[in-house]
Amino acid sequence: xxxxxxxGYVRLIETWGRGDAGEAEAGIVEAARQSTQGSFRGWDKxxxxxRFLYTARPPHATPFEFAGMVVEVQAPIAVFxxxxxxxxxxxxxxxxxxxxLPDLNYVPTVERCLAVSATNKQAGAxxxxxxxxxEAAMVWLETLKLDYARCExxxxxxxxxxxxxELARMVLPVGRYSRMRASANxxxxxAFLTLRLDPAAQWEMRQYAEAVGTIIAREFPRTWSLFAxxxxxxx
Amino acid sequence: xxxxxxxGYVRLIETWGRGDAGEAEAGIVEAARQSTQGSFRGWDKxxxxxRFLYTARPPHATPFEFAGMVVEVQAPIAVFxxxxxxxxxxxxxxxxxxxxLPDLNYVPTVERCLAVSATNKQAGAxxxxxxxxxEAAMVWLETLKLDYARCExxxxxxxxxxxxxELARMVLPVGRYSRMRASANxxxxxAFLTLRLDPAAQWEMRQYAEAVGTIIAREFPRTWSLFAxxxxxxx
Amino acid sequence: xxxxxxxGYVRLIETWGRGDAGEAEAGIVEAARQSTQGSFRGWDKxxxxxRFLYTARPPHATPFEFAGMVVEVQAPIAVFxxxxxxxxxxxxxxxxxxxxLPDLNYVPTVERCLAVSATNKQAGAxxxxxxxxxEAAMVWLETLKLDYARCExxxxxxxxxxxxxELARMVLPVGRYSRMRASANxxxxxAFLTLRLDPAAQWEMRQYAEAVGTIIAREFPRTWSLFAxxxxxxx
Amino acid sequence: xxxxxxxGYVRLIETWGRGDAGEAEAGIVEAARQSTQGSFRGWDKxxxxxRFLYTARPPHATPFEFAGMVVEVQAPIAVFxxxxxxxxxxxxxxxxxxxxLPDLNYVPTVERCLAVSATNKQAGAxxxxxxxxxEAAMVWLETLKLDYARCExxxxxxxxxxxxxELARMVLPVGRYSRMRASANxxxxxAFLTLRLDPAAQWEMRQYAEAVGTIIAREFPRTWSLFAxxxxxxx
Numbered sequence: 001x002x003x004x005x006x007x008g009y010v011r012l013i014e015t016w017g018r019g020d021a022g023e024a025e026a027g028i029v030e031a032a033r034q035s036t037q038g039s040f041r042g043w044d045k046x047x048x049x050x051r052f053l054y055t056a057r058p059p060h061a062t063p064f065e066f067a068g069m070v071v072e073v074q075a076p077i078a079v080f081x082x083x084x085x086x087x088x089x090x091x092x093x094x095x096x097x098x099x100x101l102p103d104l105n106y107v108p109t110v111e112r113c114l115a116v117s118a119t120n121k122q123a124g125a126x127x128x129x130x131x132x133x134x135e136a137a138m139v140w141l142e143t144l145k146l147d148y149a150r151c152e153x154x155x156x157x158x159x160x161x162x163x164x165x166e167l168a169r170m171v172l173p174v175g176r177y178s179r180m181r182a183s184a185n186x187x188x189x190x191a192f193l194t195l196r197l198d199p200a201a202q203w204e205m206r207q208y209a210e211a212v213g214t215i216i217a218r219e220f221p222r223t224w225s226l227f228a229x230x231x232x233x234x235x
Numbered sequence: 236x237x238x239x240x241x242x243g244y245v246r247l248i249e250t251w252g253r254g255d256a257g258e259a260e261a262g263i264v265e266a267a268r269q270s271t272q273g274s275f276r277g278w279d280k281x282x283x284x285x286r287f288l289y290t291a292r293p294p295h296a297t298p299f300e301f302a303g304m305v306v307e308v309q310a311p312i313a314v315f316x317x318x319x320x321x322x323x324x325x326x327x328x329x330x331x332x333x334x335x336l337p338d339l340n341y342v343p344t345v346e347r348c349l350a351v352s353a354t355n356k357q358a359g360a361x362x363x364x365x366x367x368x369x370e371a372a373m374v375w376l377e378t379l380k381l382d383y384a385r386c387e388x389x390x391x392x393x394x395x396x397x398x399x400x401e402l403a404r405m406v407l408p409v410g411r412y413s414r415m416r417a418s419a420n421x422x423x424x425x426a427f428l429t430l431r432l433d434p435a436a437q438w439e440m441r442q443y444a445e446a447v448g449t450i451i452a453r454e455f456p457r458t459w460s461l462f463a464x465x466x467x468x469x470x
Numbered sequence: 471x472x473x474x475x476x477x478g479y480v481r482l483i484e485t486w487g488r489g490d491a492g493e494a495e496a497g498i499v500e501a502a503r504q505s506t507q508g509s510f511r512g513w514d515k516x517x518x519x520x521r522f523l524y525t526a527r528p529p530h531a532t533p534f535e536f537a538g539m540v541v542e543v544q545a546p547i548a549v550f551x552x553x554x555x556x557x558x559x560x561x562x563x564x565x566x567x568x569x570x571l572p573d574l575n576y577v578p579t580v581e582r583c584l585a586v587s588a589t590n591k592q593a594g595a596x597x598x599x600x601x602x603x604x605e606a607a608m609v610w611l612e613t614l615k616l617d618y619a620r621c622e623x624x625x626x627x628x629x630x631x632x633x634x635x636e637l638a639r640m641v642l643p644v645g646r647y648s649r650m651r652a653s654a655n656x657x658x659x660x661a662f663l664t665l666r667l668d669p670a671a672q673w674e675m676r677q678y679a680e681a682v683g684t685i686i687a688r689e690f691p692r693t694w695s696l697f698a699x700x701x702x703x704x705x
Numbered sequence: 706x707x708x709x710x711x712x713g714y715v716r717l718i719e720t721w722g723r724g725d726a727g728e729a730e731a732g733i734v735e736a737a738r739q740s741t742q743g744s745f746r747g748w749d750k751x752x753x754x755x756r757f758l759y760t761a762r763p764p765h766a767t768p769f770e771f772a773g774m775v776v777e778v779q780a781p782i783a784v785f786x787x788x789x790x791x792x793x794x795x796x797x798x799x800x801x802x803x804x805x806l807p808d809l810n811y812v813p814t815v816e817r818c819l820a821v822s823a824t825n826k827q828a829g830a831x832x833x834x835x836x837x838x839x840e841a842a843m844v845w846l847e848t849l850k851l852d853y854a855r856c857e858x859x860x861x862x863x864x865x866x867x868x869x870x871e872l873a874r875m876v877l878p879v880g881r882y883s884r885m886r887a888s889a890n891x892x893x894x895x896a897f898l899t900l901r902l903d904p905a906a907q908w909e910m911r912q913y914a915e916a917v918g919t920i921i922a923r924e925f926p927r928t929w930s931l932f933a934x935x936x937x938x939x940x
Binding site: 625 | 792
């Protein structure tokens with residue numbers, strides 16, 4: 001289990017793609033060999049074939065759909081809001097309609113608050129704002145924590161008074177943690193990483209993408225090394 | 236524009252599916268006739284063909300992908316969280332990374348709070364809670380409004396002090412309104428409605444589904460009447 | 471490996487969906503429990519939970535996306551033409567652009583030729599045709615075999631004379647066998663079977679669907695029994 | 706209607722994406738402005754915004770899902786076999802289960818047969834083949850035509866003798882023409898073109914891709930010019 005942010009994590013549940021040969025990534029090259037039928041010399045080596053598939057322009061991407069993985073993720077709702085825009089993954093998330101969400105909320109560090117990007121407008125401050133100071137950040141984070149606590153109190157109070165669960169949750173901030181399982185094939189995990197490891201992605205989202213990348217690097221090392229050497233540029 | 240809840244709406248932007256003939260739903264029957272080539276008598280009538288496609292078991296669903304529509308929706312984040320689980324639609328939503336979200340928050344009515352379902356566990360109260368009373372609902376709604384106001388203040392304060400926009404938004408509750416455009420073909424709009432008009436769907440979500448249904452009934456009346464007469468049962 | 475038709479087969483490559491618990495179909499119930507958080511008594515039993523997910527109206531289908539399988543299929547091109555219309559599967563097929571296709575062609579049995587459906591127009595004879603006889607079928611099948619042989623000769627001749635592989639293949643009939651790997655999650659395999667096990671599906675296609683069903687029944691027995699008892703009716 | 710090959714064509718049926726403003730491509734920029742809320746100066750100009758969306762790395766692709774088009778295509782089955790691998794389009798194709806396919810077959814030109822690529826292995830001749838000559842090509846094309854005629858005769862004969870339509874078609878070569886309607890959003894049409902306009906794509910397929918490109922250039926000129934200037938490189 002890889003810890004992410006203050007209360008989050010990414011945890012591998014299972015992988016597939018071992019094919020007939022029964023070893024990691026074998027399913028990818030076996031799928032590719034369905035097409036080539038071993039017709040070209042040199043492609044008989046797995047590594048060489050993987051590189052060809054990945055670096056061809058345009059790439060031969062479908063064989064990378066023959067491997068995949070399931071992970072469990074705990075993250076703030078704000079992060080899930082971005083994650084769920086990836087329509088090629090399968091999701092099953094905790095539902096506050098079934099059971100009260102646990103009282104876990106994301107409190108950024110002071111350093112994170114100070115990381116105002118001058119170049120990335122999306123990560124920047126609003127125009128006309130003060131330049132952020134350590135003290136201002138500390139004060140704001142205290143207020144944030146108080147608001148989290150107050151919203152939790154209102155939530156519990158609503159539940160206790162008999163407000164329907166699905167309605168009481170309206171007060172929960174998007175900094176609240178939730179949990180899900182996510183499944184995708186390797187091609188789509190890499191497409192996810194291309195977008196979410198990008199410097200333009202929100203910092204919190206990137207921490208989760210890096211954890212996903214760490215797992216892929218360990219489970220699918222040859223595909224990962226192609227991705228990491230920048231072959232994915234241009235996809 | 237169809238108003239939904241206290242500050243939301245669904246608004247039609249455009250439809251397609253007029254085909255060669257240039258009239259509503261003609262694109263559906265023309266697509267279907269690509270397959271049949273007019274080979275069977277009786278199918279020459281549009282209405283009869285539409286009914287055959289829709290009521291066949293299993294249905295011939297692809298022709299209904301040859302029409303579609305784009306809508307604009309303003310809804311609480313909690314509603315968008317459910318909506319975005321539909322992976323066959325296209326979305327473009329307001330981003331609090333670009334610009335501060337307007338201060339609009341969903342405050343349910345007292346009646347809505349009292350509508351605790353005894354049969355639908357998801358819409359129900361937590362076990363061991365008090366039976367909700369009008370007075371309890373009124374008190375809780377006042378607290379909810381205060382929390383919305385306080386969170387807004389923290390949000391604005393953070394933005395003013397220079398906290399990055401993408402971070403300041405963590406304090407916003409899921410009752411906050413956002414806005415998006417959504418596009419899908421008619422087959423997928425109907426699949427969306429089958430799930431979201433269902434009595435088991437959250438009441439707030441259903442209000443939006445009903446607005447979408449109202450627009451479809453007006454723009455695609457023949458398909459809608461097949462859907463509405465319960466032909467969609469069993470899909 | 472399950473033989474299908476005269477030269478085809480379906481062969482299981484691998485499955486996934488064993489979850490944390492490491493046993494078949496555990497991944498499905500674990501995904502579902504992400505949502506319910508064990509909040510309702512009785513749902514703690516796997517079998518009971520699976521049944522609830524499957525038989526709910528509308529069904530809770532996403533957990534069934536947390537299992538899946540890869541198969542290898544050898545089938546006539548005419549069958550692949552129907553199969554590939556399922557857009558939720560991943561495919562890697564032999565390519566006649568890379569290597570000549572082996573000389574395998576589908577020759578139906580006499581009995582199959584006589585199975586003219588009176589009720590299913592698609593499976594029927596053209597209007598105005600003679601009622602088919604055993605002798606007519608035998609004669610026609612001989613002609614078919616000769617045409618297969620002649621087309622193969624033209625194909626090989628083209629390849630020998632230097633016609634580009636991608637062009638020489640134009641002469642190959644859709645009764646020619648090809649081979650592929652196909653991958654999908656369990657939800658989508660069941661959707662495939664709902665359409666392709668249907669009596670209205672082409673007989674050849676159904677033979678492949680039945681082989682797929684046989685594998686699912688063995689690998690995912692509890693989900694299969696829900697599908698088989700007709701719970702899938704109405705999906 | 707744009708003619709392609711000897712008997713094929715691509716014909717525009719309809720487009721969408723005119724948005725509120727009611728003019729071509731307006732739907733794209735309006736969708737994008739849902740996100741930006743007009744927060745950045747300069748992005749108020751449509752053309753500038755389109756360029757930003759398209760050239761950002763990674764690109765902001767979803768707004769291009771808010772336009773699209775439906776076309777009708779007549780092409781050899783071999784071309785449809787490649788086309789249908791694009792799983793983001795909607796298809797309705799002529800079905801030989803409903804009605805006999807018209808007797809149209811693709812006969813390449815002599816020049817086409819001579820275009821054996823030395824560099825593109827897929828478009829090349831098999832190893833050990835003779836270098837193709839004009840005379841060899843002419844002879845082979847005559848044989849191809851005779852095979853087409855013979856297969857057609859067997860097809861008609863089977864239909865006449867009462868062989869089920871769905872079975873009689875087994876003898877039809879993949880050079881036979883079929884017809885379909887295809888629908889996709891603009892993002893996915895461009896992804897289709899990125900793969901199918903590529904020099905590595907089969908020449909016949911590229912002729913269809915070029916016809917699709919011609920229509921997009923006319924209907925969505927600003928998006929097309931971004932695509933054409935090579936901005937799509939690296940996607």
